[in-house]
Amino acid sequence: MTRSKFTLRSTLTAIGLASSMAIATTSHADYPEQDVRLVIPYGPGGATDIIFRLISQEAEKTLGESIVPVNMAGAGATLGSRDVKDADPDGYTVLGSHDTIALSKLAGTVDYSYDAFEPVALLTQTINIPTAHSDHTVQSADEIADYVSENPGEVRFSMIPGSTDHFFWAQFFQEAGIDMDDVRLVGYPDTGEQVSALMAEEVDFAMFNLPSGGSFYEDGSFRPLGIAHPERLESMPDVETLREQGIEMDHSTSRGIFAPKGTPQEVIDTIADAYGEALENEEVQSRIENEFGSVVQFLAGEDYHEFLEDNEAALSAAAENIEFQN
Template identity: 50%
Template sequence: MRSLAILSAFLLAAIGASTQASAEDAPHAHAFPSSDIALVVPFGRGGATDTLFRVIAEQAQRHLNTSIITMNMAGNGATLGSQFVKQADPDGYTLLGSHQTIDLAYIAGLSDYSHDAFAPIALLTRTVNIPATTPGHTLTQASDIAAYVEQHPGELLVGIIPSSTDHFFWLHFFEQAGIAPANIQFVRYPDTGAQVVALLGGELDLAMLNLPSAGALFERGALVPLGVANDTRLSALPEVPTLTEQGIALINTTDRGLFAPRDTPPERLERLAQAFEQALQQPALVETLQHAHGSYVDFMPREAYGRYLDDRYDQLQRLADTMGFER
C-alpha cells in the first residue's frame, strides 16, 4: 500500500509538472510567426511583380516582427515558383506573390492547377498596364498599331511571357483594335526583365510594361509609353492618353495578391493578411505605389479575395475562349 501511495504521488507530481510546462510553453508553441517567412515571386528580379512585392513586404514585416525574404523563382510560364509553394508545408512560412498568371497558365494548358490549389490571403494592388516601344519608332501611340500591322503584316515583333498577363493583354488589345494575331510575331521571353533588355536592344517593336518595370526608363526617354490601359491618365504620365481616349476600349490591370499552400491554418492566414493590410495603410507607401509604380491599393481580405478569384477566373475563361488563348 505504501508503494502504491508513493507511485500515485509520483504520477500526480509528474502530471502537474507536465501541465505547468505545457501552460508555460503554450504561448511560444502557438506564436506565429517565430521565424523568417519566404515570399516566392515566380518571376525574375526587377520586374513589376518583384518590385511591388519587395516594397510592400518591407513594410509588412515590421508588423510581423520577423523578416520576409523575397525569393525569385522564374521559369516555365511562372509555374515553377507557384508549384514550389503549392507543394510547401502549409505552415504559413512559404507564401506566393502572384497575379492572374496562376489561372491563365491553367487555362492555357501550361499547368494542371488553378488558384483553387492555394489558400488566398489577400488582394493587395492593381497595376495599370502600358504598351511601350523605343524612341524613334514609327509607332507614337497605341492607335497607330492597327495601321502599321496592315501595312507590314507579319513583321511586328511583340514580346510576351507565354500564358502570362502580357500575353493575354496583347490578345485582348488586338481583339479590341481589330488586329488579327496571325499578323503578329510573338517573341517569347522568360520574364519582364528579359523583355525590357530586348526592347532596349532593338530586338522587339512592342512590349507590355508598367511603371514598376519601366517607369525610370519612361522618365529618361529610353522607352516610350504608347497609352495607358486605365479609365484615367496616370499622374506619373499625365501626357500619355488612355487607350480609351485613343478609341481602343480596353482597361487592363495586373491584380497582385498573396497565396499560401492549400491547408494553411486560417488563423495564420488572418495574421498575414492583417500585417499586409497594416502596411498598405501607410500613406508614404500608398503614395509610392500610386505615383511611382502606377499601382492602386485595393486590399481585399481572404474570403472576399477568394470570391473575387472565382469570378475573375470565369471572366478570363470566357475571354480566353473568345480569343483562342492557348499555350
C-alpha cells in the same frame, strides 16, 4: 487485454492526442517564429518583384519576423507557384503573384488555378501600358493596327507565355481589330529580358507599367503608347488612355499573397493583417500610386475569395476568343 490495461492505453492515447492538439494550437498562436519565405515567380526588377518587396519590407515590421523575397522565375511563372503549392502549409512559404495563376491554367501550362492555394490578401492593382522603343515610328497605340497591316507577319510583340502580358496582347488585338495571324508573339522568361529585348530593338512592342518601365519612360528609352485604364495616370498626364484612342479596353495586374492549401486560417489571418497594416502606411501608399502607377486595393477573407472567383470567370470568358501560342 484486461479492462484496466485497455482503459490505461485509451487514456494515454487521449492524452497524447490532446497534447498534439495543444502543441498545434500553441504553434499557431506563436506564429511566426522564423523568417517567412516569399516566392516571387519572376526575375528581379520587374513590377511584381518591386511591389512585393516594397510592401513586404513594411509588413515584416508588424509580422515580427523577416519576409525574405526569393525570385524563382521560369516556366511561365509556374516554377515558383509549383514550389509554393507543394510546400508545407505552415505559413513559412508564401507566394506573391497575380492573374498569371489563372492564365497559366487557361493556357494549358498547368492543371491548377487559384483553388490550389489558400488566398491570403489582394494588395494592389497595376495599370498596364503598351510600349515601344524610342526610335519606333508608332507614336500611339491606335497606330499599331495600321503598322501591323503594313507589315504583316513581321511585327514582334514580346510576352511571357501564359502570363498577364500574353493575355493583354491577345485582348488588345481583338479590340484593335488585329488578326493574330499577322503578328509575331515572342516569348521571354521574365520582364527583365523583355526590357533588354525592347532596348535592343529585338521586338517592336512590349507591355510594361510604371514599376517595370517608368525609369525608361522618364529617360526617353521607351515610349508609352497608351494607358489601359479609364483615367490618365497622374504621373503621365500627357499620355492618352486606350479608350481616348478608340480602343475600348482597360487592363490591370491584380497582385496578392497566396499560401499552400491547408495553411491554418489563423496563420493566414496573421499574414493578411501584416500586409493590411503595411498598406496603411502613407509613404508606401504614395510610392505605390505615384511611382508605380498602381492603386492600393486590399481585400482579405471572403472578399478576396469572391474577387478571385469573379476574376477567373472573366478571364475564362475572354479566353474563349484567345488562341494561346506557347
